[in-house]
Amino acid sequence: MIPFDRLQDARFERGDRLFLLYGSGIEDTYVTSSLSEISIEKVLLEILTIQGFQRVVYQSPHQPLYFLDDYSARLSKRIAAQAGVQVERGRGAMSRLSGGPLGNMALKESEPADNPPRRMGMGDNHAIRLMDSYMRETEVPTAVVIMQSETTLRYYEDQRILAGLIGEWSRLETTNRNICIFLFSAGSFDELAEAASRLYIPELRSIILKGRTNGENPSNIIQVEGPGELELDRLLDYVHQRQDKPLNEEEKSCLVEWMRAEKRTARYWLGELREVDRLDIQSIQSRNLFSSSRLNSVEDDLKLEQLVGLAEIKQRIQELAAWVTMSKKKEQLSGLKTRAPLLHMIFSGNPGTGKTTIARMIGEIYHNIGVLKRGHLIEARGSDLIADYVGATALKTNQLIDQALDGVLFIDEAYALTEKDRGGFGQEALDTLMIRMDNDRDRLVVVAAGYPEKMEAFRQSNPGLTRRFSQDNIFTFPDYQPEELLEILRGMLAEKELTPAKEFHGDLVEIVQGLYRTRDERFGNAGEMENLVNAIDRRRAVRLVREKLPLDARTIRDDLPDNYRIYLRPEIDGIQTLFAELDGLVGLAPVKEYLRGLAYRVKLEQKRGAKNGRDNSRQANRHLVFMGNPGTGKTMVARLLGKIYKSLGILRKGHLVEVSRADLVAGYVGQTALKTQEKIRAALDGVLFIDEAYSLSSWDRGDFGQEAIDALVKAMENYGDRLVVIAAGYPDEMRQFISSNPGLRSRFDKEILFPDFSSEEMIQIFTGLCKQEGFGVSEGLVKEIGVLLDLQRLEEERFFGNARAVLHLFDTMKTRMAERLWSEEFSEDRQPDIMHFIRTDLPTA
Template sequence: MTVERVTAGLNLEAGDRFIILYGANTSDQFCTPELLLRDIEWVLHRYLKSQGYQRILFFDGHRKLYFLDRESRDRCLPRRASTNPLPPKNSEMMVKPGPLGRKKRLLPNRSEPVAPTPAVSVASPPQAPSLMRDITVIPYFHTAMVEMEQLSAIVFSYAEGLANFANQQELFGRIIEWSRLPANNRNRCIFIFHYENRNGLEEFCRRHRFTYLENLLLNREQAGQSLNICRLGAPIADEIEYLIHYFRLDKEKPVDWGTIQLLSRWIAAENRQLNYWYDCFAIAKEISLAEARKQKWLSGNVSSKPGLERLQKMIGLQSVKEVVKQRAEVLKVENIRQQQGLFTEPPRLHLVFKGNPGTGKTTVARLIGEIYRDLGLLRRGHVVEVARQDLVAGYLGQTAMKTDSVIDSAVDGVLFIDEAYNLNQGPNDSFGLETINTLLKRMEDDKHRLAVIIAGYPDRISEFINSNPGLERRFRKEVLFEDYKPEELMEIFHQQISQIQGVIAPQLETALINLFTRLYEERDDKFGNAGLVQNLFQSMDELRAQRIAQNNLDFLHEPLQLDDLPAKEREISQQGVKDKDNLQQLRQKLDNMIGLLNVKQRVNELINTERANQRLKAEGYDSFSTLETRHLLFLGNPGTGKTTVARIVGEIFKALGLLKKGHFVEVGYSDLVAEYVGQTAPKIKKVIESALDGVLFIDEAYSLAESSFGLEAIDTLVPMMENQRHRLVVILAGYSLEMENFLNANSGISSRINDQIEFPDYNGTELFRIFMELCTQNKIKCPDNVANKLRETFNRMYATRNRKFGNGREVRNFYERMVRQWKNRISREHLTGEAMLTFAISDIPSLN
C-alpha cells in the first residue's frame, strides 16, 4: 500500500539515522494502489509498518506526541504492574479523528520508567499521552531511539514547528547523541518539511541554529548524494491512474477505458498536485481525453501515438530524426545494462540543440521528454522551458536558490534552456556564472532523474559550451537543426491552410514557391523558418478577410489569392530565382568594362568551373563537385578596377547559387585592427559575420603584416577563411610586389587562396576611353582636335607612369582638373548655348 513518489527515494537499510522529506507536495493527498486517499503521515506510517517498525511516534507543535496505531501507543506507555493496563485516574482524553477512526491521547500523571507494554485488544482504540509540554516528550523520543528491542521511528510531521520547540537546545543535543548510536541500531528519525526547495530548507536550519541538520544537508549536497533526502514531486502516471479508478468506483464517474493509461501519462507530465486533479475530476462529466481537451487540462498537444513516431512524421528535420532515433536505441541498451548492474552509471540524457529560430527545437524537446519516458529513462517526461530571466535573480546568492527551484520542478523530466549562451554575458557576469555552476552540480547530482537540453544559434552555443570545461564534459551529444528548405516551407504553409480547411489559388501557389525559394537563398542566421511561414499565413489570412468583406464573398469557400500576399512578399516572389538571364547580364556588365581582357577571361573560367561542378553533381558525380575554397587574390595598382570586379564576382557567385546574398563588404587595415591587444580578434569576427554569404574585400591587405596587431588579425582571419569557406569569399587586393611578399611570409593565407588575378595598368588608349565615358555621362562634347590632343596626353601619361600610378583614378583626377578650367573659361568668355558644353584644347591641363 505504499505510494511510490513518497517511498521511491527512501532506503531504511542505507544506514542513515535521519531521513528528510521536503517540498510543497508534502501537503498533498496521496492515492494508494488500494484506491485510498490519504495524507503523508498515513502513507509513511504504512510504509514503516511494512518495513517491520513496531513503534512509530509522530510529533508536531500543535498536536504534540501522537500515534496512528494502538501498538505504537502501547509500546510507548509506561508498564503497569497489571497485565491489563488502564488509563490513570487523573487524566484527560483528547479525541481526534483520523484515517483509522477516532484516536485518544492520554497524559499519565506519574513518572515511571518507560517500558513497552503488552499488546492490548484490537477492539480498544489507540490512546496517546496528551497535554504534554515539549520538554516532557524528549524522554519518549530518546527511549524510542535508544532502545533496540523494538524497531522504532520518530516522524516530525511539521518539522518547521521545531523552530518554536520549548527546549531546542536539549532536543538538538539529543539529535546529535542519536547520530552517534551504533550501526546495529536501526531506529530512524524522519523530518517532514514543507519548503519547496533545498535552499529554503538549509536557510531554515541556519536561521534556527539547527546546525547538525544543516551540516547533514550541506555534506550530502557536496557529495552529490540525495538518498533519504527527498523532495516530493507531483503524482506520477500510476498514482493518477489510481485516482481515476477511485472516481470510477467511489464516485461512479464515467471513464474512457481505452485512454486511461495515455491520459494518466499526460496528466502526470503537467506536474500538478493530486489535490488539483481531484478537483478537476470532481467537476468533470467524465474522465477521458476528450474531456481533458474540452476542459483544457493539458498544456500540450495530446496524441495517442508515441513521441518517436510523431517525430518521424514531422516536416523536414531528417538529420534530427536520424540522430534522435540512434540516440534512443543507444540509451535503451545502456538503460538495460545499467538495470542489470553491468553499468554503474545511468545513461547521460543531456543534449545540445543547434539551429536557427523556427526549426522545431522546442517541439522536439517536448517529444524527447516523451521518448525518454517511454524508454523508462524518466518517470514523468514533462518539459520545463526557461530562459536566463527564469534562472537569474537580482542578488548574488539568490540566483542559486532560483535556479535550484526551477531544476526541482524539472526533476524526472526535461529542463529546456533556450538561447543558453545568455547565461554567460562576460567575465564579470557573476549571476550567470552562479547559475551555470548550480546547473552543472544538479546535472551531476540528479543525472538519473534529469535531462537538460540547451538550445540556440549554432556558433554561439558552441562558443558557450567551449567556454566552460564542465559544460564540455556534460554536453557531449549535439543535434543540428537545419533550416527548412523551400519545399518544406511550402509544406508547412499547406499545413496551416489545412487547419482552417482552406484552399490556395494556383497563381498564389507558384508565387509562394518562388517566394520561399528566394527567402531561403538569401537567408541569414535570423531566418525565421516555420515562424516566418506562420507569420506570413496570419498576415495573408487577415488580408483575405478584408478582401472577402469588401467584395461580399463566401468566407468559407473563397481560396487564398495572389492579392492576399503582402506587397513586400509579392515583390520578392516576382523577382524569381537565379537564372541564366541574370548570369548573362552580369557577364555583359563585366564585358562592358574597359580593358581587363585577362581579368574577364579568368572570371569566365571561374563561372565555367562552377557550372561544370553543378552539372557533374546533377549527374551523380559528387566527387568532382566537392566544396572548393573560392578565396581570390587581386594584384594590381590602384584604379585598375579591382573593387568593381570584386562586386561583380559577388553577384555572379550569388547567381550561381554559391552565395546566398552576394553582398559586398569592403574593409582596410583600420577596419580590422584594434588599438589594444586582445581587441583585434573580436573586431575581425564582427566584420566576417557581416560579410557571411557574400564577399569580404580587403584592400591593401599586405599592410596587415606590418604590425603585431595586424598579425593578430591574420591569425584570426585564416581559420575563419577555412571554416566559413562555404559561406564566404575573401578577396585580398593590393600592389603586386607587396602582395607577393605578404603571401610568402604567411603560408596560412597563401594555402587558402584558390586563384590570383593580375589587373594590368590601363594603356593610353584605355585611359582615353575612360575619359570619354566620363564626358558622355556628363553630356560634355569633345571635338576631334581636343580628342586627338587627349590621346597624345594619355599615351604620355601611360608611358611616364611609376609604380604608384593611379590608372582610372588618375583619369578622374585629370578630368576634374579639366572641368575646372572649362568652367573658368565659361565665366571668363561668357559662353552660351552649345559652346558652354564643349571642351577646348585650352581646357586640357598639363600633366603633373
C-alpha cells in the same frame, strides 16, 4: 503506519518544536481507506494521534480555536478548571466560563463526530494565551495546528505578544513534547520564504533561512505534495464506487504509476476522472492527462522517423535505446541489481534544430523501456539554476531537479553555469547538479544544450562534467538543409490550414533558400519557418477581412510581408539594363566578355533548376582577382558586378564595400581579426573589394596582415554563397601574392587582367566626359591631349593612372578655363565662350 504516503516524512514526535508545512497537498483533498474524502486537518489529527499526541488544537483566520475530536475538547477544559474557572454544562449548548484570567470564554459540549468542529468564541489575544497554556502543559502531549498561517499570523491583533509567545515555545524544555504546526498555502519553498518574510516572527524566518543555507529542507520544514501510489489506488476505487465507472483492474497498477509520476493533486484527478466513461488506459490517455506520451516501442520508432532530417541523430537514439533495453533484460535474467548507467547527454547545435523535440522523445522512449517512471520533460535555462545570494542557488537547483525526477531535465544554454561573471553562484549550481546527476542517475536524465563551440568549452571546464557527459552521449545537431526547412514549412502551413496557391510555391522555395543562404550563428532553423508562417498568416488575415474572402482562400504572394520579399529574385529583364551600362564602358573587351558569359551561365542554371528542382546558379558565385594598373576600371567593374549578381538573385544586396590594408589590419594582437570580421559583416550579401590586397602579406616580424588573410580565407569558405571577394592590385604583385598563399589560390576562381587604355581609348574617355558636361573641344586640341597623355604614360610608366589621369586632366582644364575667363572682363559687347576648351586650357607637359 501513517495512512497517507505523501506525509511519510512527517515525524512530529522526534523533538522539533515548530513545524512548517507547505505544498500543493495543503489545500488538497485526501482519500481514506474507507473511501471517503477528508481535509488536511483530519489527516493531521490521524497522524498526530498515531504518533502519541493526545490533544490537537486548531486555529484559523475565522475560527480562533477549535477541535475535531471529543477527546481533545475534553482535555482542553482541564486548563480552565486548573485556573479556578467554573464551567456550566448544558446539553447541546455552549459551556460558559465565568471569572478567572480567561474571561467570559465559551466551550462547546461534546457532540456526535459528524457534527462541525467544537469552536471557542474569543479574540486573538485570548486564543494565543490559551494556546500558550496548552503548549506549556507537559502532562498532555499537545499539538497546536495553525491553518492558513499566511493570513492567521499576519493579521493577529497584537503581533508583539504573538511573536513573543511563539519565541518562548521554541525555547521550552526538551522534556516538553508539545509542538506547533504552521500550515502555509505556498506551493514552493520560494513562495514559503516570501510569505514568512512578511511575518514578524523571527523563529519562523530562522527555520527557513536554515533551509536556504543548507540547500535542502530541514526536518521541520515538510513539503506536502500530491497523493502517492497507495492513495491513488484508493482514489481509483473511490471514483469506481462513488461514480459507478467501470475500472480495469489489470491496468490499475499501471494507471497508478503513471498518475503518481504526474505529481498532481487528488483534487485534480477527481475532477478529470469525472469526465471519463471508463477507468482504463485508453479512456484516460484520450484526455491527454499525461505529460509524456505513452507509446510502445514500435510507435516510438515511427514517431522518431517522422521527424524531418536528423538522420544520424535518429540512428544514434535508436542504438542507445536498444543498448539500454538489452542492459535491462540482462539484469532481469541474472537477477542481479546493477548500478544504473549515466544516461546524461549534451545536445550541441544552433537554435531550432530539434534539440528540445529529441529531448522530449528521449523521455518517452526511456519511460516505455522502463528506465524512467514518468518520462516528462522539464525545460530550463542555465541561468534558471542560479540565484543572487549565498545558499539560494543550491536550493533553486535542487527544486528544479526535484521537478524533473523520473523524467528529463533539459538545460538550454547550460554554459551559463560556467561563466565567470556569475559571482561564483554558477559553480554552486554546477556542483549541486553534478551531485544529483550521480545520486539520482536511476531517476534522472540531464540534457545540457547550447551552441556547439560553447558546449564543448562547457564540458571541458570541469573534469566532473567530462565524466558525467561521456563522449558517446554528445549529439551534434546540424542546421537543416533548405529542402528540410521547406518540408518543415509546408507541415506548419498545413497545421494552420494555409494552402499556398500554385504560383506561390516557387516563392516559398526562393524565400527558404534565401533565409538559409543568409543565415548566421543566430539562425533559428525551424523557428525561422514558424516565424515565416505566422507572418504570412497575419498578413493573409488582413487581406481576407479587407476583401471579404472565405477562410479557405488560397495563400498568395500578397500575403508575404515585405521583409521576406527581399529573398525573391528580381525580374531577369533588369540584366539588360546592366549589360547596356557595361557596354557603355570604354575598352575592357576581355572583362566585358567574361562578365557577360558569367551572367548567361547563371541564367542557364536557373532555368535548369526550374525544371529539375536543383538550383546550381550560386555555384557561379566565385571570388575574383582583378589585376591591372591604376585607373583601368577595376572598382567600377566590381560595383557593376554586384549589381549584376543582385539582378540575377545571387546576392541579396549587391552593394560594394571598398577596403585597403588600413581598414583591415590593427596594431595589436587579436584586434586585426575583429577589424576584418567587421568589414566582412558589412559586405555580406554584396561585394568586398580589397585594393592593393598584396599589402596584407608581409614578412616583417610582428606584422598582423596574415591574421587578416586568415580571417578572409575563413569568411570566403563560410560565406561563399553570401559574399564575393575581389582582390585587386598591380599584376605582378597580385600574381606573387596569390601564388604565395595556397589557401588564397584555391579560393579565387578567376584572374581577370585589366589592360592599360590605349591612346584612342583615353581620348574616347576624355571626349565622353566633355559630352557628359556639355564642353566642346576642337579636333586639333584632342590630338594634343592625346600626345600629352602619351608623354605622361612614358614618364610615369606602371604608375600611370589611365582613366584616372584622364579625369585629372579634365578637371585641370576646367580649372584653367575658369581662371582664364575670370581674368577677362565681361561686358554686354563681349561675352567669352564658356562652352569650349581652347589650347590655353591645356597644361604644359
